[in-house]
Amino acid sequence: MRTAFLLPLILGAQRMAHTGVCSDTLGHYQAAGYFVSDVKIRTGPDLIKPALSVVAPGDLRLQPRVLDAGGRIARAGLFDTVSLSLDTRTLANRFRNEYDRFGFVLVTPSVEGCDDANHSLQVVYHLLSFRMPGEAGSIVRSLSPANSRRILDMVFPRLLASYDRSHRVYGGINTALQAAPGGIFDRVRLSAAGSSAGSSTEMSFTGARDLAHAAVQHVEWGAGYSYFDEPSDVFAWKRSTLFARGGAYTAPRGASALVWHFGAAVEGGHEQTNPAAGNSVYGAIKPYVAIEANPQRNYLSFSYGLQLGKSSPGAAVDYTKHIFDSFYARQWFPGEDHHRAISLEARLTAGISTGSLPVPERFFGGNGERAFIADDSWEIRAGPFLRSFPANRFHQAGAAFDGENFVSANMTVAYPIYHRPLLPREIRGDGEFRQILDGALRSSTKLLENLHEKDAPAFVAFRKEVLGFEGPLQELRAWLAAIRSHPALPGSAIPDIDSALTDLDSVDENFQQMRDPELPDPTAPVVTVAVGFPGVPALLVTVAEGLEAIEAALPSSMNAQQADLRVREASLRQAVEDPIGGFVVRYPKLDLSVATREAEADMKLPTTVLDRFLNELNLLSASPALMLDTARLGPHAEGGGFRYGIGPALRFSLVNLNVTLGYSFNAGRRPGEKGGAFTMALSLGDLFR
Amino acid sequence: MKTLCTLSESQSNTTDKAFTPLSLTLAVLLPDQSHQISFGMTKGCNPDNTAFWMIDFIFRDKVGDEFQDRVNLQVAVDVDQSPAAEALAKSGLSNLDITLLNGPITRRAKKLPAGTTNDPKTASLLATMVDQRAS
Numbered sequence: 001m002r003t004a005f006l007l008p009l010i011l012g013a014q015r016m017a018h019t020g021v022c023s024d025t026l027g028h029y030q031a032a033g034y035f036v037s038d039v040k041i042r043t044g045p046d047l048i049k050p051a052l053s054v055v056a057p058g059d060l061r062l063q064p065r066v067l068d069a070g071g072r073i074a075r076a077g078l079f080d081t082v083s084l085s086l087d088t089r090t091l092a093n094r095f096r097n098e099y100d101r102f103g104f105v106l107v108t109p110s111v112e113g114c115d116d117a118n119h120s121l122q123v124v125y126h127l128l129s130f131r132m133p134g135e136a137g138s139i140v141r142s143l144s145p146a147n148s149r150r151i152l153d154m155v156f157p158r159l160l161a162s163y164d165r166s167h168r169v170y171g172g173i174n175t176a177l178q179a180a181p182g183g184i185f186d187r188v189r190l191s192a193a194g195s196s197a198g199s200s201t202e203m204s205f206t207g208a209r210d211l212a213h214a215a216v217q218h219v220e221w222g223a224g225y226s227y228f229d230e231p232s233d234v235f236a237w238k239r240s241t242l243f244a245r246g247g248a249y250t251a252p253r254g255a256s257a258l259v260w261h262f263g264a265a266v267e268g269g270h271e272q273t274n275p276a277a278g279n280s281v282y283g284a285i286k287p288y289v290a291i292e293a294n295p296q297r298n299y300l301s302f303s304y305g306l307q308l309g310k311s312s313p314g315a316a317v318d319y320t321k322h323i324f325d326s327f328y329a330r331q332w333f334p335g336e337d338h339h340r341a342i343s344l345e346a347r348l349t350a351g352i353s354t355g356s357l358p359v360p361e362r363f364f365g366g367n368g369e370r371a372f373i374a375d376d377s378w379e380i381r382a383g384p385f386l387r388s389f390p391a392n393r394f395h396q397a398g399a400a401f402d403g404e405n406f407v408s409a410n411m412t413v414a415y416p417i418y419h420r421p422l423l424p425r426e427i428r429g430d431g432e433f434r435q436i437l438d439g440a441l442r443s444s445t446k447l448l449e450n451l452h453e454k455d456a457p458a459f460v461a462f463r464k465e466v467l468g469f470e471g472p473l474q475e476l477r478a479w480l481a482a483i484r485s486h487p488a489l490p491g492s493a494i495p496d497i498d499s500a501l502t503d504l505d506s507v508d509e510n511f512q513q514m515r516d517p518e519l520p521d522p523t524a525p526v527v528t529v530a531v532g533f534p535g536v537p538a539l540l541v542t543v544a545e546g547l548e549a550i551e552a553a554l555p556s557s558m559n560a561q562q563a564d565l566r567v568r569e570a571s572l573r574q575a576v577e578d579p580i581g582g583f584v585v586r587y588p589k590l591d592l593s594v595a596t597r598e599a600e601a602d603m604k605l606p607t608t609v610l611d612r613f614l615n616e617l618n619l620l621s622a623s624p625a626l627m628l629d630t631a632r633l634g635p636h637a638e639g640g641g642f643r644y645g646i647g648p649a650l651r652f653s654l655v656n657l658n659v660t661l662g663y664s665f666n667a668g669r670r671p672g673e674k675g676g677a678f679t680m681a682l683s684l685g686d687l688f689r
Numbered sequence: 690m691k692t693l694c695t696l697s698e699s700q701s702n703t704t705d706k707a708f709t710p711l712s713l714t715l716a717v718l719l720p721d722q723s724h725q726i727s728f729g730m731t732k733g734c735n736p737d738n739t740a741f742w743m744i745d746f747i748f749r750d751k752v753g754d755e756f757q758d759r760v761n762l763q764v765a766v767d768v769d770q771s772p773a774a775e776a777l778a779k780s781g782l783s784n785l786d787i788t789l790l791n792g793p794i795t796r797r798a799k800k801l802p803a804g805t806t807n808d809p810k811t812a813s814l815l816a817t818m819v820d821q822r823a824s
Contacts, residue, residue, distance in 0.1 A: 026694050026710070027738035081694060085710050085733025089743055092712035093729050108711045435779040436766070437730055440744050442781030444726065447748065450787050509796075520748075523784070524792030533789050535817045606726050 022114035022121060026081045029111060029121060035077045037113070037120040038064050041091070041127060059094070060087045062123055079121060084109050091125055106423070164367065165390035165677065166231045170195030183207065189224070189375065198236070200228035204243075204375055217251040226374060232392035237360045239282060241269035245376055256295040261303075263288055265373045273359050280358065283310035286373055288380060302326045303380045305372045311358040319355030323372055325380045338616045342415045343623075349381045350407040363403035363633060364395035367664070367679045384408040384631040387664035387679045388645025394631065408631035412660070414623040414651045422617040422655065434614070441607055447521075448599035454522040455598065458590040463514055463522070466530045466583070469540065469575070470511050476543075476568060477504050483550075483561055493553035500546035507539050530576060530583035538583065544572040617655065625649040627664050627679070644668055647676060658682070694734035710734050714745070725749040725756055742766040742778055776822035786818050 022029070039062055061083035092107045105127065113122040172193025178186065185205035192201045204224025211217055223244040230237045247263025264287040270279040290303035307321040326348045331341040351363050365384035368391030372380035384406040386394045395403060421428060453459040483489060484497045510525035519525070532538035537545075551565040576583050629645035649662025658681075665676040694708060716727040729745030744764045749756040766778040782790070794814045801808055 025738045026734050027736050030736050081710075081734035081736050081738075085712075085731060085741070085743075088710055088712040088733070089729065089731040089745075092714040092731070093745060106711065106713050108709055110709075433730070433732065436742055436744070437728075439777075439779045439781035440728055440730060440746065443744070443787070444728070444746055446782055446784045447746065447787050450784055450791070451748075521788060521791035523788045524795075527785070527788045528792045533785060533793070533817065534821055536789075536793060536814065602724075602726075606728070610728075 022111045024114075026084065026111065029114070030078075030080045032119060034079045034114070034119045034121050036062050036064055036079050036123055037115075038122040040122065040124045042124055059090055061090075062087050079111070079123070084111075084123065087123075088125060091127065165674075166197065166233065166366070166368070166392050168195045168197045170198070172200075185222075189222075197231040198229045200226070200230075202226040202375065206375075215250055216248050219246070219248040220377060221246040222375065224375070230392060232364070232395075233390075234395075235273050235359070237271065237273050239269060239271035239360070241267050241282065243267040243374075245373060247376060247378060249378075256293040258291065258293045261288075261290040261292070261378045263373075263376065263378065265376065271358075271360055280311055281313055284308065288372065288378070290378055290380070297330050297332075299329045300327065303372075303378070305380045305382070307372075309355075309357075309361060311356070311361070317355070319353060319357045319361065321351060321353045321357075321361070323380055323382055324350045325372075325382075339419050339421050339618050339621075340416050341616070342413065344411070344413050346409070346411045347381070347385070348407075348409045349383075349385065350405075351382065352405040357404055362395075363406040364392060365389070365406075365408070365631065366391040366394045367677050368392065384633065385410055386629050386631040386643060386645050387627055387647070387662075388629065388643070388666040388676045390674075390677045394643070395633065403633040405634040406632065408629070411628045412625055412649070414625035414649075414660075416618070416621040416623040416653075419618040419621040422619045423614060428614065437610070437614075441603065441610070444606070445599050445603045448602050449592065449595045450521045450523045452595035452598040453592055454517075456590070456592045456594045459523070459526075459592060459595070462530075462583075462587065462590055463526050466526055467511060467514055469507075469529075472571075473504060473507055473543070477501065479564075480504075480550075483558075486558065486561070488555060488557050490553065490555060493550060496546065496549045496553050500543060500550060503539065503543045503546050507543065510539065527587065531587045532576075532584065538576045540572045540576050540583075544569045544576075547572075618653065619655060621653045623651045623653065625651045625660060625662065627662055629664065645676070647679075649679070694738040694740060708732065708740060723751045725751075744778070773819050773822040777819055780822065782818075789814065789818055 039060060062079065063077060088107045088109050092105050108126050110124050110126065111121045112124055113120075115121070170193055172191065174191040174193070176187050176189040185207045187206045187208075189202070189204045189206060191203075193199065202224060204222045204226075206220065206222035208218065208220035211219070221244075223242075225240075225242055227240045228238070230239075243265055245263065245265035247261065249262075250260045252259050264285065267282070267284045267286070269282050271282045272279050285308045286305060288303060288305040290301060292299070292301035303323070303325040305321075305323040305325075307323070308317045309319045309321065310316075311318045327346070329343070329345045331343050333341050353361075353363075363383050365386060366389040367385070367387040369381055369385060370383040372382040384394055384403075385408050387410070480497055480500055484494065507529055510529045513519050513525035514522070514529075527533070527538075529539045532541065547565045547569040551562050551569070554562050554565075574582065579585060625648070627645065627647050627649050630642050632642045644667035645664040646667055647662050647664035649660050651658050651660040653659075660679070660681045662679050663676055664679055666673055669675055694710065710731075710733050712729065712731040714727065714729045716725055725748075727745070727747040727749065729743070729747075731743040731745075733741050733743060735741055742765070744766065745761075746764075747758055747761050749758055751757075764778075764782075766774045794811060797808070797811050797814065801811070
């Protein structure tokens, strides 16, 4: 199961409303000759500053006032609305090169501190931005990454602090460092956490590659060492392990963005449990396969993991575990305001085992999750999750650690009672903005259609037909050159011939472009030569018109050449303008459906992203939530059976970072058990699910 | 009612609809991992407090480890000055508009001497594109 989808948040200036006593229109301050006394850029946390470093003061047209030698205000310091607008655009556009995956920046300017006596004001640019940085030297796939943990570790060196009854108060750090980009191992991941009850340490070297245009889009690998001392109510479990792992996922396919994940880990070391005395061998091979998809508003995934385990010396496999983990999530919008959504997350996990299962490898759980492969970007839950029990304290009652199989189901439903939309009202409420943005999206789709026309057989055939004129026009050029030196040619005809030769140069230039596979818009030379534009005739027609002018300039003694010119002129005109077979008539009828489909596929992602941003995303929200859990350990039913947890929670969300605090009651509490457990969960939601 | 460039609606001293200048840029990596699309939308203020829009569209190719601009379109639309321009901005460019931009207009622009600020032929070609929306 994937950790979650990540959109690291860089929160810029949240205060998009303007303050100050500048109550007139912006045009008024320009007309009244106000000068700029200061220019400021207001942003939020330090994370945004690297982006601002690309904006040099000289990039902004509006500058604080400067005084010339005579103490007069130089013109550069005068306020004007167009410069204000263009500087706003400069700031927004400069930011876009700072990410390669997804980014968004909104800049709104304001004027403050208007001094009517001195005719001065301050210009302030407010910056609100989000960025999803790609990893240095590589790219990650679109908007459904399974590698969110890797990115998360790079963006937020995380300080961990939490509490549960088993671990008590514990804290630590979890971070990743970039090392030797492009090398086999280009990152080092470090994590360490501890409390009076237990500790864990892990260090790993990892590498990854993204493979554009390949069926397998991403591969990753890693090796390292881990140690943990995991507390429970009846035992302490220690394990020291060396591990190596690898994984990969495919490119998204189809309208549901279906992605396959697969990988494996090899682990070896020793472990120790109390009351068991001494160390025992630990070894495991863990292959897995998973699939995830995003049909419509739904997200679902299914994972299967196999563990071939060893707990004794020798080569034989002592036990096997089979893990099945499925996840489903979706949002519903009960009202017209899509900033308020009912969110549902449901998970069904099960495990079975065969062979002689050592105590720590048996299934047990609680409100802490156990991952099938630690440190893997694709997370598979490997044990029962029951939030009404503290971590590691849900085990077989009456038959301790008899858990040879399990099943657990969990559901969390939340609905915001408070929300603050991400985008300011100026954008959300401006119908004109949306109309023009939709126009820009349509323009982009049309542009991409043009790019993809090179893949449409009908266009390729059409272009080939146009290129068929290259030979005849070369021959025409030679013929015109010969005419130009004809002894009977009057001097007045020479400019017409030179003009026609220039037109042929333009045609040649377009023929060359037609053969350029890297041409940004393959339609441009074809249409320019053979079809033309409203008010701009096709170049072939322009050449024909030139031939007509030459013909008129020739003397009657050159009637043979005149006749030749008429034939050539008619041929060119017919090719373009024939009402049945002319290029002008046929070009709009070409079957370019391939290009249309490709362009729409390209635009699906940006359009979806934009729609979510405009209509759904919240900057802040608070949502009551309901937690429902059930789990069962087997095989012994006596004293076991299904256990239940139910409880309220409150989820605070900062864009897609969710913190859920709650208490889950132990429904059907049994002697010796607590009434429930506090739970705290940190998760990242998929913004574009 | 016309739009009026001010700081916020509450600060408008008239009954005209107020608007605030802004610029929004969005960039997304396409699923093929080799192309990036960047949109920029800027709503700006004319000195007479009317609005103009600027639309930036950039299509980028990944060449080696770097993204390079392959198509860079910048369109300025003076919404309040021209209904045809407004219609163009709201309807978007057609395939033929884009072909015109990428073909004759680009070719013409490339041949202009450095520092050229006014070229009637280029302006005429651009006007052709806008004028089609006038009808």
